[in-house]
Amino acid sequence: xxxxxxxxxxxxxxxxxxxxxxxxxxxxxxxxxxxxxxxxxxxxxxxxxxxxxxxxxxxxxxxxxxxxxxxxxxxxxxxxxxxxxxxxxxxxxxxxxxxxxxxxxxxxxxxxxxxx
Amino acid sequence: xxxxxxxxxxxxxxxxxxxxxxxxxxxxxxxxxxxxxxxxxxxxxxxxxxxxxxxxxxxxxxxxxxxxxxxxxxxxxxxxxxxxxxxxxxxxxxxxxxxxxxxxxxxxxxxxxxxx
Numbered sequence: 114x115x116x117x118x119x120x121x122x123x124x125x126x127x128x129x130x131x132x133x134x135x136x137x138x139x140x141x142x143x144x145x146x147x148x149x150x151x152x153x154x155x156x157x158x159x160x161x162x163x164x165x166x167x168x169x170x171x172x173x174x175x176x177x178x179x180x181x182x183x184x185x186x187x188x189x190x191x192x193x194x195x196x197x198x199x200x201x202x203x204x205x206x207x208x209x210x211x212x213x214x215x216x217x218x219x220x221x222x223x224x225x226x227x228x229x
Numbered sequence: 230x231x232x233x234x235x236x237x238x239x240x241x242x243x244x245x246x247x248x249x250x251x252x253x254x255x256x257x258x259x260x261x262x263x264x265x266x267x268x269x270x271x272x273x274x275x276x277x278x279x280x281x282x283x284x285x286x287x288x289x290x291x292x293x294x295x296x297x298x299x300x301x302x303x304x305x306x307x308x309x310x311x312x313x314x315x316x317x318x319x320x321x322x323x324x325x326x327x328x329x330x331x332x333x334x335x336x337x338x339x340x341x342x343x344x345x
Binding site for chain 1: 262264266271272273274276279281320324329330331332333334335336337338
């Protein structure tokens with residue numbers, strides 16, 4: 114398994130402000146993923162973050178709104194910029210670990226974001 | 230794009246009984262992984278079980294087992310001897326390298342209620 118620390122666990126923010134979410138992994142991983150889970154919905158991939166390269170964003174997500182940093186192999190941040198109430202969601206980071214039985218994907222505990 | 234369908238928004242099972250959650254998926258690939266994740270109210274995404282597509286043998290993890298039918302593109306989860314702690318949202322997910330480097334595509338989820 115993987116130990117993934119995600120901060121903050123929750124926050125209440127004002128419209129127009131930005132929030133940076135941190136994801137720290139207990140050991141080096143190549144690929145990190147950021148997901149959004151809107152209220153009562155499933156998880157949607159925002160972007161894939163590899164160390165040393167620009168993040169790859171999925172359709173409907175843009176770098177100006179969700180800038181991502183990946184300064185090393187154990188850490189990543191996701192910023193939700195110029196927030197509106199529609200950004201109220203759970204944001205989760207995920208990492209892939211390759212073990213003897215193949216690839217497994219593990220999640221951080223999530224950040225519950227409420228935008229007023 | 231690969232799609233994952235969970236046709237049961239809600240399921241209910243009595244404690245100690247067995248329940249099966251359904252999942253179908255659509256893909257043209259031959260090499261991929263399938264997962265079941267559990268999300269309790271704490272919002273933590275917990276990996277329940279994982280299946281490699283190239284393996285014919287169905288995966289099992291204690292009380293959890295899958296029925297993987299590759300030709301039918303079906304991946305159901307069976308929970309035996311259900312416990313109150315099994316109550317949660319269950320998500321079926323698909324992963325392959327071509328899918329944003331092993332990112333997960335999730336179904337909409339099935340809410341499992343366990344009654345005493």
